[in-house]
Amino acid sequence: MPNSPLLLIVDDSRTSRLLIRAIITSLRPQWRVLEASNGAEALQHMDVDPADYISMDVNMPGASGLEIAAQIRLQHPATRIVLCTANIQESVRHSAAHAGLAFVPKPVTERSVRESLAFWEESHA
Numbered sequence: 001m002p003n004s005p006l007l008l009i010v011d012d013s014r015t016s017r018l019l020i021r022a023i024i025t026s027l028r029p030q031w032r033v034l035e036a037s038n039g040a041e042a043l044q045h046m047d048v049d050p051a052d053y054i055s056m057d058v059n060m061p062g063a064s065g066l067e068i069a070a071q072i073r074l075q076h077p078a079t080r081i082v083l084c085t086a087n088i089q090e091s092v093r094h095s096a097a098h099a100g101l102a103f104v105p106k107p108v109t110e111r112s113v114r115e116s117l118a119f120w121e122e123s124h125a
Contacts, residue, residue, distance in 0.1 A: 006032045010042040010049035012060040017107050023113040039068035053120040058085040082116040
């Protein structure tokens with residue numbers, strides 16, 4: 001379904017990616033879902049098939065999720081990005097807010113994914 005929304009899950013934790021995928025698949029079965037284990041992979045995905053929505057971890061090998069989100073926003077300003085991270089420092093929350101990103105703390109739960117969904121879909125309601 002090429003016109004269905006595309007979610008890109010960017011997280012170095014395979015477990016987190018699988019949990020987010022499973023919850024999204026149950027809540028939004030029509031969505032397409034791609035995964036990336038780091039920022040470089042995320043940028044490659046965005047070059048080939050830009051995502052409508054992104055779930056982005058902050059602490060990953062290489063560039064941080066905040067840095068990758070900033071790069072993605074330059075090329076794809078309409079993409080809605082949620083930082084889903086265990087890094088709950090006030091500086092990270094402030095940086096996310098300043099960049100127009102939503103912030104959802106880990107652990108990944110159905111509730112945290114529903115919070116992400118609310119942010120992703122609010123502009124399309």
